[in-house]
Structure formats: structure tokens, C-alpha cells
Amino acid sequence: GAGVSQSPRYKVAKRGQDVALRCDPISGHVSLFWYQQALGQGPEFLTYFQNEAQLDKSGLPSDRFFAERPEGSVSTLKIQRTQQEDSAVYLCASSLSRLAFQETQYFGPGTRLLVL
Amino acid sequence: QQQVKQSPQSLIVQKGGISIINCAYENTAFDYFPWYQQFPGKGPALLIAIRPDVSEKKEGRFTISFNKSAKQFSLHIMDSQPGDSATYFCAASRNFNKFYFGSGTKLNVKP
Numbered sequence: 001g002a003g004v005s006q007s008p009r010y011k012v013a014k015r016g017q018d019v020a021l022r023c024d025p026i027s028g029h030v031s032l033f034w035y036q037q038a039l040g041q042g043p044e045f046l047t048y049f050q051n052e053a054q055l056d057k058s059g060l061p062s063d064r065f066f067a068e069r070p071e072g073s074v075s076t077l078k079i080q081r082t083q084q085e086d087s088a089v090y091l092c093a094s095s096l097s098r099l100a101f102q103e104t105q106y107f108g109p110g111t112r113l114l115v116l
Numbered sequence: 117q118q119q120v121k122q123s124p125q126s127l128i129v130q131k132g133g134i135s136i137i138n139c140a141y142e143n144t145a146f147d148y149f150p151w152y153q154q155f156p157g158k159g160p161a162l163l164i165a166i167r168p169d170v171s172e173k174k175e176g177r178f179t180i181s182f183n184k185s186a187k188q189f190s191l192h193i194m195d196s197q198p199g200d201s202a203t204y205f206c207a208a209s210r211n212f213n214k215f216y217f218g219s220g221t222k223l224n225v226k227p
Contacts, residue, residue, distance in 0.1 A: 004159070031212075035217075040220070041219055041220065042122070042218050042219050042220050043215075043217045045215055048213050055213065056213055056214055058214070059214070091160070093159070103212060104162050105150075105162065106162075107152075107160050107161065109158055
């Protein structure tokens, strides 16, 4: 079956430009996570949705970062006025439910963002 | 403060050998400890996970050892194969929402 998909796979933006990154989770998955992965580092938590509710956005680095999941399926991560330090791979993951422990998070391939 | 510390940063093992990667955590409220494998250009994939009420979990060639009192856990890869060459991440979470990842270990298994 289809896994988590993300688009675009690669994005080059000029400093100051706004970008939107899309995540299509596995159908029926309730939980959705966004992570930022800098080169050679582990993923860092950005935000978490359960259905359409954004339950934790404590990892968003600044108010330039905004995430939404209006219908509880597809999610968009938007970065306004991009800066060079925003260059990273943005990973999306989904899981069936957070109510079951050891529930598997399935990661997408990521969007590699380069801000020039 | 880094919530999960991982070592070593890189590891070279001969084919058939045992690969051991270690992690230490800070928050005693963490209740789920997964290990992920990541190949270049791909997202992380869950390998194996453990909860703090058990000290060891084994799935095939992969074993997690968990020491609650020391706040440490480790991944052992038995009979390491060249196909295991990848970057491995430990992680920890509480209530399966916000996950904290280690900085990763790049494993190279030589034929």
C-alpha cells in the first residue's frame, strides 16, 4: 500500500521567500508529526496533530513556521520569509493512533529545503 | 539540554560482528524507546522499540537492552551484514506524542 508521501522532494528558495511543504499521511492515520533534520543530525520535533487538532507546536522554531491539517488528513508546513538557517530536510510521519503504545510512526522521504 | 544522547557517532564493524550503539536519556517520564534505521535520501524506519517495564527485547538480529536505573538503552545488531550499513537513531517519548531523537550513529559494515 501507499506510504507517507511528501512534496516537493526538493525545494530551493531565495532568502525571504515563503514556502509550503505538503505531507500526505497513510490513509486513516490519526496522528501526524513534523520534524526538521539538519545535515548529519537526528530529527527534531516541530509539531504534532491528532486528526485536525494541533496538540503540540512547541518545537516550531519561530512564528515564521506554521502548520495546519484542516481536514485531519493532508498537512502543510509553511515557512514565511525563509532564512538560510531554515535549510534542512523536513520529515513528516504518521501513525494509526497514539492510544496504542508501540504504535509505529511511518516516515515520509522528506523535503530537502535549501535557502540561498 | 539534550534529552537523548547517542554514541558513538560512527562505527565500523566487520561482517558477522556485533554492532552496539548506546543511548542515555534524561527524563524519567519517558515511556517509549524506539530505534530507527535511515538510509541516505530516505526517511527513518522503525527497527525495534521497548517500554521501560522490560529489560530486553529481541527481534531477529536486533536486540534492545534497557537499564532503567542508569537511564540507558542500547541497540545490538548480531551477525552484522553490509546491508545494515545505515544511520541509526535512538529516540524517546512520553505518551507517544513528542519524540526526542539522538544525534545518530553511522554504521559501516565491511564485507
